[in-house]
Amino acid sequence: MNKYDLLRMSDAELLKQCRFEARRGTGPGGQKRNKTSTAARVTHEPSGLSATDDVTRSQHQNLAHALWKLRCEMAVKLPLAEGESTPEIPLEPVPRSSSPTPPVTP
Numbered sequence: 001m002n003k004y005d006l007l008r009m010s011d012a013e014l015l016k017q018c019r020f021e022a023r024r025g026t027g028p029g030g031q032k033r034n035k036t037s038t039a040a041r042v043t044h045e046p047s048g049l050s051a052t053d054d055v056t057r058s059q060h061q062n063l064a065h066a067l068w069k070l071r072c073e074m075a076v077k078l079p080l081a082e083g084e085s086t087p088e089i090p091l092e093p094v095p096r097s098s099s100p101t102p103p104v105t106p
Helices: 003-008 011-016 030-035 059-077
Strands: 018-023 039-044 050-053
Touching (some): 003 059, 011 018, 039 059
């Protein structure tokens, strides 16, 4: 499986290839933080890359954030396979209603 196929996978498919660990978060937060395991750590078994998140009190949100961080790690750190090239992505301008129109230069 190449790098870009991994990045296009759904969260459920990617999670099947990962080891998930729920643990207690670090830092301030008092009694609630010390009693609940809401921090999420996801390790992609084939590549060994991992990502953690413990920002919110929701384990599901932390898992979603950790998967997003894992995809970012994969995009940056996984090498391209032999003969693999970056996909052609058509670029379209993104309309922005709040930005002023740029000045036209002759």
